[in-house]
Amino acid sequence: MPSARHILIVNSRSVRQPVFVVGAPHSGADLIGRALKASPGFHVTMGQPSVLRVVYAFARRPSMHQGRTQAAATVIRDAFAQGWQVTPHSCLQCTRECRAAAGLAADAVGPCVDLRGLERFGDASPDLIYCAEALTYAFPDARIVQVIRDGRDVVTSMLADPVVMSWFRPSFVNLDTEFPNPFFGIEDEDDREQWPKLSPAARCVLRWRWSVRLAAKLHQSLPADQLKTIRYEDLLSKPDEALAELSRFTGTTVSAAEIRDVARTARHRGRSRRPPGPPLDKEDSAQIGKLAGEELRRLGYSLVS
């Protein structure tokens, strides 16, 4: 159980109820992150190098921090103490998405938030999900938003993203030294045994499946006022309801323009659910059903297409 700890101070503000948006890749964490970032007084970072360094170290080498939650929590707090710091060029090293969400030009240096009125902090680097436990230990009052999306659409989007796919390069894969391996979604011997023969789509769905299973575990360990699940499909089909829920949960009025815009565009295209990219072939669909059918069904995604 988390013990009482000191409050993190950033730019002479106490960090209270920081909001973290997590999920499998391409599940919509960026969309919620942008909406939060546009909310008054909210400083949301996305892809700060000091944070990502820690996230990937933890994600790829869970054995390094297992059983050392307190030490891991300290590392995470230090990473955010640095990442949330607002300076004249604090957004310079963030992702392009972060700068764009702040309304900065691609080559502008920042800051991406006005110090005046700054009250809340958050981060929407979706891979934070790999250190969710240490995160809630580091920030016992954290508010975690988990975004879920139909695993098949997630897989289609992942396949079209060279950055996500580059993690599957043989030089990155460390299944021999890290097992079980949350980053690749390898939980048991069966997974590990079949992994070399799996198609790229099947490898992607294992990562999605792991994030869904982890969320189920988090739901058991965190009270409802600390973990909120938002469905990507609801964000696009009923943005106002989803935004109201999100605002209640985070205790701020979440800016609506961005999400309404994306929802409207999706509606006009008449394909609010289908991501760009070629549809999955029969073989991939069958394998996805085999590996993650239970999770898809549990989340209410129909397997009959």
Ligand SMILES: [Zn+2]
């Ligand atoms: Zn930034």
